[in-house]
Amino acid sequence: MIIDGSRLIVKPRALGYEVCAFVGISLDHAHQYKMVVEKIDAIPEIVECHFTTGNFTFLVKMLCRDNQHLMDILINTLQNIPGISKTETFISLDQTVDREIKL
Numbered sequence: 001m002i003i004d005g006s007r008l009i010v011k012p013r014a015l016g017y018e019v020c021a022f023v024g025i026s027l028d029h030a031h032q033y034k035m036v037v038e039k040i041d042a043i044p045e046i047v048e049c050h051f052t053t054g055n056f057t058f059l060v061k062m063l064c065r066d067n068q069h070l071m072d073i074l075i076n077t078l079q080n081i082p083g084i085s086k087t088e089t090f091i092s093l094d095q096t097v098d099r100e101i102k103l
Contacts, residue, residue: 017063019070020092024056025084032083033057039081045073056088067091 012020027036033051040049040060048061064070070089079087 012063016065018066019062019064020095021062021064021070022090022092023060023062023074023078024088024090025058025060025078026055026086027057027083028085029083030057036081036083040078043073043077045069 025036025040027033036058037049040046040058045062045064046060047063050059051057052059062070062073064073070091074087074089078084
């Protein structure tokens, strides 16, 4: 199968989400993977989660209203998930390329 569906693309800023951030997440132990993914999936501000190689177990993309909202989600939600040992946050200043695979 080449096409996996279709969807509408909503502009986050039109809904009041001004901050896009990427968060690298490290786990205490690899066996906590599934439980942590379930908790991450329950956070509506996280719009993507990737299981990665390298320094982090996961790389997530978050959309937040502002920096205060981002800080609140990081401190009071994400970093309180059992199994997460550390996070590193990168705030996107601008998205310079946005494209889908062209057939």
